[in-house]
Amino acid sequence: MKRREVNQALRRHGCSIKSDDGPHTTWVCRCKDAQHTADIPRQVNISPGVIRDTINRLKCLPEGWLQ
Numbered sequence: 001m002k003r004r005e006v007n008q009a010l011r012r013h014g015c016s017i018k019s020d021d022g023p024h025t026t027w028v029c030r031c032k033d034a035q036h037t038a039d040i041p042r043q044v045n046i047s048p049g050v051i052r053d054t055i056n057r058l059k060c061l062p063e064g065w066l067q
């Protein structure tokens with residue numbers, strides 16, 4: 001999956017960037033206290049493992065939000 005597509009899906013579901021330095025962009029959900037975060041590597045293609053991890057970490061988002 002392309003990083004651009006992942007970013008679009010994150011934005012569509014109300015997530016925002018918490019920090020954007022180093023090799024990852026850290027995204028945060030809109031839950032109170034920003035309980036859920038995910039790190040997206042700064043690469044054009046995001047591996048299936050990272051996609052799975054992102055779905056697990058942002059468990060407040062609706063099922064199938066990142067497909």
Ligand SMILES: [Zn+2]
Pocket residue numbers: 029030031034035036058059060061
């Ligand atoms: Zn959340």
